[in-house]
Amino acid sequence: MTIFRTLLVGLGAMALGLSAHAAGGSKHAEAPEGGWSFAKVPAGQIDKESAQRGFQVYKEVCASCHGLKLLSYRNLGEKGGPFYDDAYPNANDNPLVKAIAAEDEILALEPDESGDPFYRPARPSDRFRSPYPNDQAARAANGGALPPDLSVITKARGHGAEGQGASYVYSLLSGYPDAEKIKSKKGDDGLNINYIEFDKGEVVGTLLQPTGQYYNPYMPGDVTAQWAGDPRHKPYGGFLAMAPQLPEGRVEYMDGTEATTEQMAYDVAQFLHWAGDPKQGQRKSLALPVLIYLLLLTILLWFSYKRIWRNVKH
Ligand code: HEC
Structure with missing residues (x-):
């Protein structure tokens, strides 16, 4: 009997643990x-x-x-790299890699003759x-x-x-979320507030998007503070500062x-x-x-x- 009860308590605790885990967190990344x-x-x-x-x-x-x-730029042209070419086993000689590097200007280590720092085209060996x-x-x-x-x-x-x-x-x-899902309304202070409506057949809640923050279901985080609606349908994920x-x-x-x-x-x-x-x-x-x-x-x-x-x- 005691064993049975202990088991039951254990299972209950596990179920609680699992549901608590499922409530937070982000959507599992998909391949x-x-x-x-x-x-x-x-x-x-x-x-x-x-x-x-x-x-x-x-x-x-x-x-x-x-x-x-x-x-380094030259990594691009090394074996296994995206621009590897059999004709140029040494990536430093690969003309495509050279051209890609030369499109970027980087700060030269040494100043020019008058002592001013200057930028030069990058070479394959540069980072x-x-x-x-x-x-x-x-x-x-x-x-x-x-x-x-x-x-x-x-x-x-x-x-x-x-x-x-x-x-x-x-x-x-x-x-x-698709751009047309992001809606806008005027807040009490007259400023615009962005929000997203979530529906499962009917609207189950809205998520306020703080200024400069963007909702993403795959971003680890917690949206509780911004969620107004059914707590059982609180969206996965969090906000990040990248649009x-x-x-x-x-x-x-x-x-x-x-x-x-x-x-x-x-x-x-x-x-x-x-x-x-x-x-x-x-x-x-x-x-x-x-x-x-x-x-x-x-x-x-x-x-x-x-x-x-x-x-x-x-
Ligand atoms: C306008 C600037 C900007 C551009 C362009 C940009 N990002 Fe970001 N990215 C950011 C900022 C800022 C963060 C940090 C967000 C935060 O921590 O809230 C970030 C975060 C990330 C993260 C980390 C998310 C995490 O798990 O912490 C990844 C991955 C990422 N960016 C990939 C990319 C890729 C790939 C591209 C090109 C397709 C790109 N970014 C273009 C500004 C930018």
């Missing part, structure tokens, strides 16, 4: 349809065309706020240009919020599982791919996954040869074992 090519076992590689498009998205959209300070000279400048330009460096963002948000960080970036960027960045057609892809929101989010997430670990392609391309080698070695060892012990009774 794109078909998954990520690089997450295939044992030797999945990035989708090179997609990563090239993703670089275009990064450069034309994200680079004005987010740096990639752990990356990516940072959008702001320091964090204070970055915050000042973004209403107090700091746009994080994106070098290892897919690792930081990935919790170890392959592709999870990329899925987060993909979900976050394509997961903002939606990828409306349809935000970039014009050089390879003619249609630039839908999902496509751009997919491509830039692919690129950022690669950027988080530029050498992974090289490492993974070793996986299959190593497996074959180990297999052959096992067979060889098995036969020598048989041979060596052939006359020994056991």
Whole structure:
């Protein structure tokens, strides 16, 4: 009887714990349809065309706020990178990489003859240009919020599982509510208040969007303070200081791919996954040869074992 009661109490506590967990938190990041090519076992590689498009998205959209300070231009042209070319095994010689680097101007280490600091075109060996000279400048330009460096963002948000960080970036960027869902009304002080109505057949509540903050179901956070409505239907997710960045057609892809929101989010997430670990392609391309080698070695060892012990009774 006591055991039964203890069990019951335990189960009850578990159920409470689970429901408390379900009440907070953000929506689980979703992998794109078909998954990520690089997450295939044992030797999945990035989708090179997609990563090239993703670089275009990064450069034309994200680079004005987010740096990639752990990356050098030449990484783009190294084996496994989006612009690797067999004709240029040394990425420093790759003309495309040189041209990409030269489009950015970076502060030269040495001043010019008259002692003034000056900017020069970047070279493949340079680190990516940072959008702001320091964090204070970055915050000042973004209403107090700091746009994080994106070098290892897919690792930081990935919790170890392959592709999870990329899925987060993909979900976050394509997961903002549609623009027509955001409504506006005048507050008591005459200022505009933005809000979103949530309905499940009927309206179950409204979510106020604080100024300079944007609701996103995939952003970890808690919207309790801004939610007016049925507490059982409180929306997932939280607010972040980054407005939606990828409306349809935000970039014009050089390879003619249609630039839908999902496509751009997919491509830039692919690129950022690669950027988080530029050498992974090289490492993974070793996986299959190593497996074959180990297999052959096992067979060889098995036969020598048989041979060596052939006359020994056991
Ligand atoms: C106008 C500036 C701006 C642009 C352009 C921009 N972002 Fe952001 N981003 C921000 C700011 C500011 C934050 C910090 C938001 C916060 O902490 O509330 C942020 C946060 C993020 C985060 C982190 C979210 C988290 O989990 O903390 C990711 C990922 C991100 N941006 C990716 C991108 C990508 C990819 C692009 C290009 C498609 C991009 N951003 C374009 C300003 C920008």
